[in-house]
Amino acid sequence: NAGVTQTPKFQVLKTGQSMTLQCAQDMNHEYMSWYRQDPGMGLRLIHYSVGAGITDQGEVPNGYNVSRSTTEDFPLRLLSAAPSQTSVYFCASFARGAFSPLHFGNGTRLTVT
């Protein structure tokens, strides 16, 4: 059971480039989300999805797009990378239920120069 798989693990972009961070889960979880982790700030929610075809914004959505065409996949797109998007990105999924724990991927470390 792979859980939540994120690719790539590392990425370096130049300002203005675009890219997609991939996230896939094999637990049939309805809910998926993207977080960014910055030093001293914990994790902040970028976008989330409550099921295939349904997405919504979190607290820091600007500069990112998401889509959810299948239950398994939840890619995060950077349309025009900026240095402020240098961060570690985590994808997480969880099952329905108020106390369901999140299952995290191992993260993607992105540097924008």
Place this chain on the structure above:
Amino acid sequence: AQSVTQLDSHVSVSEGTPVLLRCNYSSSYSPSLFWYVQHPNKGLQLLLKYTSAATLVKGINGFEAEFKKSETSFHLTKPSAHMSDAAEYFCVVSDQLEQGAQKLVFGQGTRLTINP
């Protein structure tokens, strides 16, 4: 809106001594609270969760946390630290979004260092 404050950004203890990581929360109603651990270059892993069934919650690897409503605290403890406990720890409160999804509000994190 709910929030959580971890009172120490860095805690350092000796191996075999007790661990205390402090967390205070702010919530307008009965919260769902979690502690997650992050080892270097890894994703986050759930340590324990408070679900209102019991105020003392036991988690994995010998950790436990006590929910104190009067103090709005959810401190994480372990009687005897092990070298493998060195990691970053996050206190998390759950907010309910539309359609039943959870929004987790993370504390800033506490880095735990274990001295041999």
